[in-house]
Amino acid sequence: MFHLIAAALSLQPNLTDDLEKVLSAQVLEGAIVSAIVTDADGLVLYSKNSSTRVMPASNQKLLSTLFAFDQLGPDFVPVTKFAKKGRDIFVESTGDPSLTSAQLKAIGGQLKPGRGSKVFVKATYRPGYGPSWEWDDLPNKYAPRISAFSVDEAAFSFKLVKGQPEPIPKEFHVKMIQGSPQLPFRMTYDQSKGQISVQGKWPAGDKVLDTLALPNPEQSAAELLGGSYAGATDAFPTDVECISVPGTPLRTIFKDCLVKSDNHHAEHLLLMAAGAKTPLPTEAEKCYPEAAKRLKDFLSKTIVNADDFRPQDGSGLSRHNYVTTRGVSQLLVWAERQPWFEDFFNSLVSAGAGTLAGRNPGASFHGKTGTLDGVVALSGYLKNTVGKTLIVSVIFNHSPAASSAQRAVIDEFVRVLELSGSSGTNHAHRSTNAVLSTQTISNMGSRALAWNRVDRPRLDSSTLFSGQDR
Secondary structure, rough: OOHHHHHHOOHHHHHHHHHHOEEEEEEEOOOOOEEEEEEEOOEEEEEEOOOEEOOOHHHHHHHHHHHHHHOOOOOOOEEEEEEEEEEEEEEEEOOOOOHHHHHHHHHHHHOOOOOOOOOEEOOOOOOOOOOOOOOHHHEEEOOOEEEOOOOHEEEEEEEOOOEEEEOOOOOOOOEEEEOOOOOOOOOEEOOOOOOEEEEEEOOOOOEEEEEEEOOOHHHHHHOOOOEEEHHHHHOOOOOOOOOEEOOOOOHHHHHHHHOOOOOOHHHHHHHHHHHHOOOOOHHHHHHHOOOHHHHHHHHHHOOOHHHEEOOOOOOOOOOOOEEEEEHHHHHHHHHHOOOHHHHHHHEEEEEEOOOOOOOOOOOOOOOEEEOOOOOEEEEEEEEEOOOEEEEEEEEEEEEOOOOHHHHHHHHHHHHHHHHHHHOOOHHHHOOOOOOOHHHHHHHHHOOEOOOOOOOOOOOOOHHHOOOOOO
16 A cells, blocks of 8 residues: 555655554554654655544644644733732733742732732633643643643742752642651652652752642732732722733743643643633633634634544643644644744754754754653654655554653654655665664563553652653
């Protein structure tokens, strides 16, 4: 079948053969392997199960950022408003993932709340956690509660200074309980109770033990203004002077979202874009379903077949997101034709940087990674040896092999494409060490043929583990 496709598109069969060999690695035995390569016009050059729906992990962020680019644009600047009426403070937020503790304390200093001051928050969305996020994700920075009004990316660092814990701001409502110092050191965090439990002796020196999700980021943000959190309101006073605080331009937020694979930013981008023209439902349980519907409506207006997607959240942390590599590639083709494409392209992670650090340094690839338990993905743009732009999307699901071994397969897939010319790969002109052998990749997988847990959160913070979906 693939030889027929190659012949029809004037490709040499050996390029298809090389790609097939790469995707036949032992580490992918029994896995769902979905891949597609197109040219810049969307002409399919290679396809393997590209219409099969798969979990995208952080490739989901491509959908969220493109939605936000389309609805808001790279020059959009979120604004949060603050006002004092009587002795109470009011906040109106349509979303800003970049507010910091220092900013909020400074605003509180301007508003000068007094004894008994309350803080009321009008937020255009406050869904809490994303749909179907797993319980053991929730203590971690990468799975915070989401509200339009938040602080410090809804997270805090638990630090040691000279072997002693640095005090946690009281506004964060996190308490620490110490157990027996005779046991081996271990730290656990229950975000639902705002409680860190520690046993054993503290490690010596200065160290960040973990970065954890705030129990209630909206409450913490409100109390940093200097009053007590009074909860949600539908009103914001218009008869008093207000302070308007601009946030970080979306151009920067886009780059942080994609290069760092920041889940917090991705969720805000989805919800800000979804509410750009019509407010989202205020009920938490209706917010994400409506945002997902509006995202899918956006996809249907591009050249993409919307049935290739079932969006649930903005970051890819939900295991209920589905995409096809065919749909992802079509979306990237559509993006290249938009007036803001240069900004989008510059927001993507490049080979050797960000979540691609150490992978294919010097390569032309720009795109997005993705990793969860049982999911490894890579989608984006590259140029081959004659300067032709190729669009590639590769997603693996359900391989029990180590993510590192699966990423090695994808990196090899990208190398084969970069070495190809406009008429395919010419074996006679390729370096003998340019392509890892199938046996080499297979051996990498056979040494780690067990469920890879490095992409799952561990509550034992003594491991200094980060489970960020990459």
